Amino acid sequence: MPRSDIFVCSKVSHENLHTSDFARSVDESLRALGLDYVDLLLVHWPEKNTPLTETMGALAKAKRDGLARHIGVANFNIAMLDDAIRLCPEPLVTLQAECHPYLDQSKVIAACRARGLVLTAYCPLARGRIQGDTVLTEIGLRHGKTCAQVALRWLMQQDLIAAIPRSSNAARIAENIDVFDFQLDDEDMARIGTLKRPDGRTANPVGRAPVWDM
Numbered sequence: 121m122p123r124s125d126i127f128v129c130s131k132v133s134h135e136n137l138h139t140s141d142f143a144r145s146v147d148e149s150l151r152a153l154g155l156d157y158v159d160l161l162l163v164h165w166p167e168k169n170t171p172l173t174e175t176m177g178a179l180a181k182a183k184r185d186g187l188a189r190h191i192g193v194a195n196f197n198i199a200m201l202d203d204a205i206r207l208c209p210e211p212l213v214t215l216q217a218e219c220h221p222y223l224d225q226s227k228v229i230a231a232c233r234a235r236g237l238v239l240t241a242y243c244p245l246a247r248g249r250i251q252g253d254t255v256l257t258e259i260g261l262r263h264g265k266t267c268a269q270v271a272l273r274w275l276m277q278q279d280l281i282a283a284i285p286r287s288s289n290a291a292r293i294a295e296n297i298d299v300f301d302f303q304l305d306d307e308d309m310a311r312i313g314t315l316k317r318p319d320g321r322t323a324n325p326v327g328r329a330p331v332w333d334m
């Protein structure tokens with residue numbers, strides 16, 4: 121497969137956000153991947169003990185050095201995202217954040233759109249929890265699609281949202297890609313929008329997670 125046909129994303133973790141650690145971490149990731157560059161490089165979580173100016177400078181340098189085609193951040197709240205945009209010498213293209221039908225991320229989605237960023241939806245299947253959902257299943261039956269496909273379609277049909285489902289199963293990987301030949305109507309979209317729950321968040325590490333925009 122030509123390298124240009126795949127889009128590889130890697131992240132720098134919270135313990136490597138100082139300038140020298142950052143560069144070493146990127147080098148280690150590239151070596152482990154056997155690649156000269158990644159398509160997208162993200163800061164994995166915000167880290168209050170490391171000056172953001174330093175981290176954003178290191179992230180921009182990775183891009184300028186040709187080690188990443190695009191850069192962004194993950195798990196930043198909106199205020200942190202604004203700081204990151206202001207302090208980064210290179211443009212950010214995405215905020216990667218948890219996003220699926222069980223979590224109300226409307227504020228974050230709106231903030232990304234207003235800033236011209238893609239919201240990369242991680243855990244788009246709520247880590248498998250949407251499996252068997254009655255509403256998603258019923259909508260899927262009408263379209264000849266599965267619960268997971270409906271959840272993914274709901275995300276991708278919204279402006280500036282990309283979804284990154286994970287599966288270790290070849291058939292489910294194929295299923296998750298097969299979502300570009302059907303369209304949810306406004307009523308389907310609105311119904312799925314009512315599935316959000318107060319306990320919908322699945323990634324919320326104590327001591328690391330910022331104050332989320334809810």
Ligand SMILES: NC(=O)c1ccc[n+]([C@@H]2O[C@H](COP(=O)([O-])OP(=O)(O)OC[C@H]3O[C@@H](n4cnc5c(N)ncnc54)[C@H](OP(=O)(O)O)[C@@H]3O)[C@@H](O)[C@H]2O)c1
Nearest residue numbers: 194242243244245246247248268284285286287288289292
């Ligand atoms: N930036 C961050 O902090 C962060 C945090 C969490 C996750 N992520 C990223 O988000 C991506 C996905 O996250 P995730 O794996 O946690 O959650 P997910 O994609 O929402 O769910 C994955 C789970 O759903 C199952 N699954 C996948 N496709 C399915 C299908 N078609 N039907 C039924 N079940 C299905 C998988 O099982 P099988 O493997 O058995 O199919 C797995 O248990 C990953 O690339 C991950 O790196 C990022």
